[in-house]
Amino acid sequence: MTRQPDPRRRNEQSRRAILQAAAELCVQVGFAATTVEGIAARAGVGKQTIYRWWPSKAAVLLEYMQDLRAATADFLDTGDVLTDLVAQTTAVQRLLTSDAGAIWRGLLVTAQTDDAAASGVRELIERAIDDGRARLATAQRDGQIRADVDLDIAVELIFGPLYHAWLLRARTLPEQHMAEVLRTLFAGLAPTPA
Amino acid sequence: MTRQPDPRRRNEQSRRAILQAAAELCVQVGFAATTVEGIAARAGVGKQTIYRWWPSKAAVLLEYMQDLRAATADFLDTGDVLTDLVAQTTAVQRLLTSDAGAIWRGLLVTAQTDDAAASGVRELIERAIDDGRARLATAQRDGQIRADVDLDIAVELIFGPLYHAWLLRARTLPEQHMAEVLRTLFAGLAPTPA
Amino acid sequence: MTRQPDPRRRNEQSRRAILQAAAELCVQVGFAATTVEGIAARAGVGKQTIYRWWPSKAAVLLEYMQDLRAATADFLDTGDVLTDLVAQTTAVQRLLTSDAGAIWRGLLVTAQTDDAAASGVRELIERAIDDGRARLATAQRDGQIRADVDLDIAVELIFGPLYHAWLLRARTLPEQHMAEVLRTLFAGLAPTPA
């Protein structure tokens, strides 16, 4: 039974230094080589100060990503769903290939193993998916998407290829790739019956 | 300058014991908790015998997956592409949720960090993708897929959602899920112009 | 450039447990079979705690011997040098045939190879020799030893046979052996000129 610390006395400066140091280290040396010890050293902080407030390095970096997301604009709605999806997926793709991409990749990796990390990560993912589904629902109401399309499936058809390419194939895709994916997706694979 | 060992003198029995032990351990205790030391102990083998032939535990398990794939049937061609894709994706999904899934998940995780592992993993992935694209090419020639569809994109639209659901959402999907995904994909999202 | 630890924060309890465990192991299984790993396990201590403070198992056991010596009475001075030498050499002989003898033997062995150990060992040896020489100097001043005797040589004549018998001949000598050696030594080998 460990006593939990008093958040009022928490040193906000340390918190920011830790998040910053963790992110920088992760970008510079990679997620795996980032150690709690290293984060503490770079942040000029004792190891215990990290363990007092976070259960693991993944939790630290997850908080970094949450802060980052909080500072990010939401899904737009221009009226044209295809335009909006291109904008959104392009934005996601830019994130994945930026510095934060290395962190996010590390978190996804950790989530495969660590249940605590997994639930935090999943929360972020589901929020993005919910946003996407909401935009699709609007489009469906407006007749831009067939009425019989299952939106849960549709949203996975959109994000699936994006993550597949990034996580499993490690290729830097051209920006217009997602546009083509979306066009193909909207048109379908089957030939139109004559 | 480390001398490389002579493969002709390799003990095939040890090799198999190591692959088997690695796979079993990975299933039982998880990829992360699987250690080279543990594999050696379970296989009744010296640690050096592992390090002599493989650079890491990931390489061992990669070889296990390669052997597994070599013993696996290829893509069928019944004439109906949708039927074949359902069969294939269902088979993949079964693999992912089987014991080997835990190993494959671990390898995908490792590939995010370890370049050597990454190239081996990517080779397996690309082979599966190539097989898929080949089947789609046949279907396109037979008029079951529109002539203007980019098959590279099509194949990613197929496998993307599958891996997205498995890796990022950790849900066990019903078997018919992939069938619905494929139907939606063939039909497209856009309403058919009246 | 390895940072050296702060001795003020050292855990004295661990230090003692390590010295004790090392000594016991050495006695039970022999110096060669005593491993740092074994010492750590028996002392209930992490390996790193040993490596933090000592460079090798020899250094640990050397410290044990130093502690032991510090707790040992000095050369007596009863006025009669022969009596005192018999007392001292008997005490040394008892040490050599006691448990500590196994440790000391191991250290002497290690000192033949390992320069760092050698200098620590030599320090202990020279201290004993200096003590002996000091007692002889007093005896020489008192006329119990001829004025022209080189005391450096005399002290080596005293300890030399003792170590020769113990190290090279591995025989357990009777306690009175040293008394006879000393008598012979004082009387000389040559017949007294008539």
Place this chain on the structure above:
Amino acid sequence: MTRQPDPRRRNEQSRRAILQAAAELCVQVGFAATTVEGIAARAGVGKQTIYRWWPSKAAVLLEYMQDLRAATADFLDTGDVLTDLVAQTTAVQRLLTSDAGAIWRGLLVTAQTDDAAASGVRELIERAIDDGRARLATAQRDGQIRADVDLDIAVELIFGPLYHAWLLRARTLPEQHMAEVLRTLFAGLAPTPA
């Protein structure tokens, strides 16, 4: 139950190459760093060829020392025991400080631990001691040594300081050191009663 090999089929050339290689390695890199593997490599011989005929590297080097001793002149007898002892101890001292000294030192070290080696080493030592005692016996008969001197003790008084200085103090002693030791030994430490 290991079958012992047939000595008639033994390759004398390999035997010599192994002894030579072992001695050279020992001199060049030290006894501890000399490995059976290294000896085999340098002698152009398989490891098993060494293990077939010798139980350990110590046994190989012991055989080298035995061969060396067989090729060495015996104790002289000029009629003056002090002269002869000076000659003999000087010769020993030269051996100890020569290349062979490193080998001999290694064997003495090994003998502290390894019983098999110990008995071989002890045999060599005892032979030298017996030779010395025999010369002293002659001297005693000739009246050059007091009749009541215990020759077992006398011989240890002679070799003891020599080995003590060499093994425990690691100093290179001047050649005349032993002459002075012997003079002191013959004269005794006690002042001649007036």
Place this chain on the structure above:
DNA sequence: CGCTAATCGAGACGGTACGTCTTGTCTTTTG
């Protein structure tokens, strides 16, 4: 404004696994 209790930086601690090294035996290939 001072007291006091918690947080802070620092780092030693008991552990686990790493990847390397060496030992003596066993096995394969070669001359």
Place this chain on the structure above:
DNA sequence: CAAAAGACAAGACGTACCGTCTCGATTAGCG
């Protein structure tokens, strides 16, 4: 078909981090 070459099982080596713990020294919040 014997010997060289070297793969093998075993296990200690010294290192890197883990997550916990114990220090004094601030420092924040209550009295």
